[in-house]
Amino acid sequence: MAGFDDSAKKLLNRLRDDHQSGATELALNTLRELAACVEATDPAAEELKGLLAELRKARPSMIVIGNAMARVESALEDGDTPLASVDQVTRELENASIAIAEHARQQIPANAVIMTHSASSAVLGLFRLLAREQHRFCVICTQSSPGMEGHQLALALDDLGVPVTLITDAQMALFVPRADVVVSGCDTWLADGHFVNKSGTRLLALAARAHHKPFWVLGDSFRHSDQATSDVSLEEMPVSELHAPAGDWITPRNIYFETIPASLVTGRINEQGVF
Amino acid sequence: MAGFDDSAKKLLNRLRDDHQSGATELALNTLRELAACVEATDPAAEELKGLLAELRKARPSMIVIGNAMARVESALEDGDTPLASVDQVTRELENASIAIAEHARQQIPANAVIMTHSASSAVLGLFRLLAREQHRFCVICTQSSPGMEGHQLALALDDLGVPVTLITDAQMALFVPRADVVVSGCDTWLADGHFVNKSGTRLLALAARAHHKPFWVLGDSFRHSDQATSDVSLEEMPVSELHAPAGDWITPRNIYFETIPASLVTGRINEQGVF
Numbered sequence: 001m002a003g004f005d006d007s008a009k010k011l012l013n014r015l016r017d018d019h020q021s022g023a024t025e026l027a028l029n030t031l032r033e034l035a036a037c038v039e040a041t042d043p044a045a046e047e048l049k050g051l052l053a054e055l056r057k058a059r060p061s062m063i064v065i066g067n068a069m070a071r072v073e074s075a076l077e078d079g080d081t082p083l084a085s086v087d088q089v090t091r092e093l094e095n096a097s098i099a100i101a102e103h104a105r106q107q108i109p110a111n112a113v114i115m116t117h118s119a120s121s122a123v124l125g126l127f128r129l130l131a132r133e134q135h136r137f138c139v140i141c142t143q144s145s146p147g148m149e150g151h152q153l154a155l156a157l158d159d160l161g162v163p164v165t166l167i168t169d170a171q172m173a174l175f176v177p178r179a180d181v182v183v184s185g186c187d188t189w190l191a192d193g194h195f196v197n198k199s200g201t202r203l204l205a206l207a208a209r210a211h212h213k214p215f216w217v218l219g220d221s222f223r224h225s226d227q228a229t230s231d232v233s234l235e236e237m238p239v240s241e242l243h244a245p246a247g248d249w250i251t252p253r254n255i256y257f258e259t260i261p262a263s264l265v266t267g268r269i270n271e272q273g274v275f
Numbered sequence: 276m277a278g279f280d281d282s283a284k285k286l287l288n289r290l291r292d293d294h295q296s297g298a299t300e301l302a303l304n305t306l307r308e309l310a311a312c313v314e315a316t317d318p319a320a321e322e323l324k325g326l327l328a329e330l331r332k333a334r335p336s337m338i339v340i341g342n343a344m345a346r347v348e349s350a351l352e353d354g355d356t357p358l359a360s361v362d363q364v365t366r367e368l369e370n371a372s373i374a375i376a377e378h379a380r381q382q383i384p385a386n387a388v389i390m391t392h393s394a395s396s397a398v399l400g401l402f403r404l405l406a407r408e409q410h411r412f413c414v415i416c417t418q419s420s421p422g423m424e425g426h427q428l429a430l431a432l433d434d435l436g437v438p439v440t441l442i443t444d445a446q447m448a449l450f451v452p453r454a455d456v457v458v459s460g461c462d463t464w465l466a467d468g469h470f471v472n473k474s475g476t477r478l479l480a481l482a483a484r485a486h487h488k489p490f491w492v493l494g495d496s497f498r499h500s501d502q503a504t505s506d507v508s509l510e511e512m513p514v515s516e517l518h519a520p521a522g523d524w525i526t527p528r529n530i531y532f533e534t535i536p537a538s539l540v541t542g543r544i545n546e547q548g549v550f
Contacts, residue, residue: 145443167528168517198445
């Protein structure tokens, strides 16, 4: 069916070319477009499996997308229709964010000062839930250089009417003592208990440990990986983002992600609860 | 003597208005200008003491300047002439940097990867000595946001032909495992054993501890203070440096300095040796 091929190609290109959306957002967009494509073109099982395999490979550093596509394949193998399979996984992923916020809320004391680094959709989900339920709390967040995604988080909190203190990454250890609790997103859970997140997260975890602050990590089960710390290749972004001075002997580096050992984590929170 | 009053006023204004030079550089410039002023105007002892008292108070957050002026007062009280007093303290301060580099060099292994944060004149003195003596070494340095003084350090190393890896502050924990030794400058030694340095230094010290890397702190005895950690007021710079988004609920903070506990320090190196 020619309609499917065209539609699949567009879907793949959109997934490959979107460098703005976070992993969960991009996975959800892809699932919704996949549902529309399946509904409009009614592909054969083999065609759909081929597309799912390509979608899995399209963004290797975003494990959520690969795992979501694997769950669709698995539902198909269990005999669900293509549309039911896609819809089921979409619901699982949507509900995971809500469930994480509900579980995480139990760990936040009244009138809490909550500190975080970078901008995680799961952490923002928690903030939205607290704001919606009119909890009183405030946030300390880092700028998160060079991407400065902390600015977006600060603006989202500003929209919610939540007081937010915005600091340079270098001030993390200065501000951890003023926080009651530290929360972090999680890019990938690794098989050996470590997790991958934005560079700087390990510094925040070390500072939290030094000042006896709880350090909670929020991330759904779509982020589970079979890899161990030693297998992980950490994505490096263009060094032009650093605006570093040029020099024959100067090598700027811009590694976006790092691994954080489980020993620094108070607990992990996914859609099933607190671990 | 009218010439002294004019000359003293200019000297004080230059000291107050110089926001570019580091503390040691500014102290040395002030001492040299003071020597020229004394030589040209031959002030009475009381006039000179009055000026020294004002110079001590001019830059309260730069302890080196206050301590240098106190040492000149003390030499005067011991009966030295004004010019001899100023010259003696100038020599002490100049020689301190050289002696620190000599002592610190003993702690640097062959072919070392040396990591540092921000830009310290004592640390740069060590790098210059190693380069002059044709030691093979390379450096990992942070940008040190928002001032980005790491860029100046990287350029100085580039001039020396020393390979330097320049990273965001957030990548500190990623790169500490690649270093053999970590060195830091020191703004002020406090009476309770802690020291004051650029924000981010405590994060680097925590990361060094976590990865079992030696963490050496370089700073001369002109940096000793009678204050304890609890007495220290840490300088905050204009938040405009953060280029943060505006919002009714957003409060950017830009605290330049933090205290670092002695428990994280392998040793302190001043002009007398290693402690």
